[in-house]
Amino acid sequence: MERSEDAWIAAVAGRFPASGRVVVGVGDDVAAVRLGDRIAVLKTDTIVDGVDVRLAECGADAAGRKAVAVCASDLAAAGALPLAVLASVTLPRGTPFETFDALSAGLARGAREVGADVVGGDTGVADGPLVVAVSMLGEPGAMGVVTRRGARPGDALSVTGALGGSILGRHLTFAPRLAASQALVRRRIPHAMMDLSDGLLADLPRLCAASGCGADVDAERVPIHDDARRMTAGGDALAHALGDGEDFELLLAHAPLDAATESDLAREGVVLVRIGTVTAAASGLRLLRGRKAEPLPRGGYDHLRG
């Protein structure tokens, strides 16, 4: 079997039948479960030293903060709001208290930034790298739980900001797009939404697969972050914008916006950059370069190749 996160998850998904209380199950940015007449939004995400962060360079505080922020980004993708954080911390044997304390400070800071409380956790040691698994409880926003499903041919495909080169620092310092997400769901704009954690080339196919559609991405419209340009010094910055992970911008499919809505959103600091169009599934995923359409290359980050 192909060694990719998506292939492996798909191969075991059948092991996890969903009872009637499951609103959104395995395979979306978040899960959602009925709790009486309420819906609990749930997410877990993991930071491993040497893979997602380099502790020796960024420090434990930044690692803890990132672990919370990546989880909150998934809640933003679902139009949900964070409430509570749990942290499972596996420390390398011999870790000094100062590292644990700095990690705790980072978890607390990350939670505070997204309006959540750290309510519990679990700590142990192992002969391995630092592993921080954060899980988050949230509540749905005005549209309930927004998923990756629901994109329709003709929808605009947009992102909330410039892409690429996050490795230069933004992968640690990004702010989850919770405010943008709430501005969008209050206006019931997203038909489908996700966060760009693994890069557009990895994430857009997931949204299209979930929605049963294709997509055309216009190369000239993809907003390229200055960091991506900095990494290439005049080279192919677009490749970074398309393939780098950890931008944590939102990708959404939506009906094209009128000017009034656009300026209304802009007043809240939300600018949707249209990068393409949702198409029928039969069209597949294409990258438009001027008048030429080529298949969207495969790429982005895969957690099993790491």
Next chain:
Amino acid sequence: MERSEDAWIAAVAGRFPASGRVVVGVGDDVAAVRLGDRIAVLKTDTIVDGVDVRLAECGADAAGRKAVAVCASDLAAAGALPLAVLASVTLPRGTPFETFDALSAGLARGAREVGADVVGGDTGVADGPLVVAVSMLGEPGAMGVVTRRGARPGDALSVTGALGGSILGRHLTFAPRLAASQALVRRRIPHAMMDLSDGLLADLPRLCAASGCGADVDAERVPIHDDARRMTAGGDALAHALGDGEDFELLLAHAPLDAATESDLAREGVVLVRIGTVTAAASGLRLLRGRKAEPLPRGGYDHLRG
């Protein structure tokens, strides 16, 4: 600073202020958070290969099942019921799909056994051992969320089963005491409750500290599991019953039971074995051997000494 899990958690707990939505925060078996008019019960627990399981011996299925069961045991301690499971899985680089598949089967089996759905997760690779962090959403039972607080001098101290020697196999195969827990909270019996994950010598001091009380444990009343006797071959099986971790029986403080309640519980398969009495804090923690009272030895499992 002393390297113990309790000392480290206590030292960072002040970093995690709790807003009004937190019903139970850092430091109990579970956390509990208001979600509208409902209460979400939350728990995370982690299984590391080489620490909590030996994958080469038990297989990935048993490891996955255990990861869910230890979490469910904490919900039992809180008188709560499991609803949903998230699993964060960090795989050693090069792990074959078959291992991931077996782990998934074990997670699914563990969830099915406790009436919960696996609703999501996160998968990655790292240069380290298998780490499975399970988080669980549950709902409170008839007494709301039972905590470690609330034991009162004069209360009976009881456990739900025999202790010691779980390493011979029960640490993998135990059933979380969810049914016993529900039978207890339906009758509003527990004043304070927790699960015995780290051994009575580690866990009883936690219950007493949370309740602000002391305890006398009667050495002759501690129910010793056959596994503990098997490990000692006529030696000090009591030491195993007191100090071994992972019994996953419930420890509770409660008003002494009348005979009618006892037989009523017995009909549901719940037998509380009284092991001692809650005392005033000034008495400290004591082990009664015949007419002699000695300080309860320190012991049990500590996750930072691992």
